[in-house]
Amino acid sequence: MVPLCIPEIRGNEWKYIKECLDTNWVSSVGSYVDKFERDFSDFVKAKFAVVTVNGTSALHLALKVLGIGHGDEVIVPSMTFIAPVNAVKYVGAEPVFVDICRDTFVMDADKIEELITSKTKAILPVHIYGNAVDMDKVMEIAGKYNLYVIEDATESLGTLYRDRYTGTIGHMGCFSFNGNKLITTGAGGMLVTNDEKIGEKAKFLSTQAKITLENKGFFHPEIGYNYRMPNILAAMGCAQLENIEEYIQI
Numbered sequence: 001m002v003p004l005c006i007p008e009i010r011g012n013e014w015k016y017i018k019e020c021l022d023t024n025w026v027s028s029v030g031s032y033v034d035k036f037e038r039d040f041s042d043f044v045k046a047k048f049a050v051v052t053v054n055g056t057s058a059l060h061l062a063l064k065v066l067g068i069g070h071g072d073e074v075i076v077p078s079m080t081f082i083a084p085v086n087a088v089k090y091v092g093a094e095p096v097f098v099d100i101c102r103d104t105f106v107m108d109a110d111k112i113e114e115l116i117t118s119k120t121k122a123i124l125p126v127h128i129y130g131n132a133v134d135m136d137k138v139m140e141i142a143g144k145y146n147l148y149v150i151e152d153a154t155e156s157l158g159t160l161y162r163d164r165y166t167g168t169i170g171h172m173g174c175f176s177f178n179g180n181k182l183i184t185t186g187a188g189g190m191l192v193t194n195d196e197k198i199g200e201k202a203k204f205l206s207t208q209a210k211i212t213l214e215n216k217g218f219f220h221p222e223i224g225y226n227y228r229m230p231n232i233l234a235a236m237g238c239a240q241l242e243n244i245e246e247y248i249q250i
């Protein structure tokens, strides 16, 4: 058996987590949550990053932010871990499966176009096992048919496609920090985007779609989610990121 990745915990993880415990900043409001988003977006060179409780919730948020739902179709690869397909079903849309490449196991971009219908709203390439999908082709098709592209980069943190990190090429990219990923927070995820509106909406939906009123009451104009990562896990993420270049080499 060849594992995807195994956890490497050899940096400041204990120190940063202890600081959270010592100061009682354990839940999803805390300095490490914001720092992890900043450090992560700096690393992948994306404008916005929204940290989540896992990669599946990042995928779910991405679809919700774009308003994808009942009656819509999303093109997904026929071989992938099931999470992106589940996320499409969570929002009531239909996954449409495209064949994969024999050599890399990722979606075959040359077979996407024949699957596009009037219901197609997005393409969801999954960069499985660190192999990048042909993003030039995916973006060309998306532009031609006016489709969104949500990259599942959960297995490809650190993979460069030309000179950009996978997850930063489409409209949104999703990452996972599960224990079998390049860096881990035990469980965790991140949504990145270069679009400010998308970034703000994702953060809003991930924090119960909450607006704090002047009288300190909460107003919820739509259904939100409790998807924000707790500070303890974000502290671990910050420590993991400090050594990411080394882990990419291993």
Ligand SMILES: Cc1ncc(COP(=O)(O)O)c(C=O)c1O
Binding pocket: 054, 055, 056, 057, 080, 081, 083, 084, 126, 128, 152, 154, 155, 175, 176, 177, 178, 187, 188, 189
């Ligand atoms: C391709 C792929 N997508 C999505 C996920 C979901 O991530 P998470 O387990 O953090 O929800 C995983 C792995 O766990 C994955 O391998």
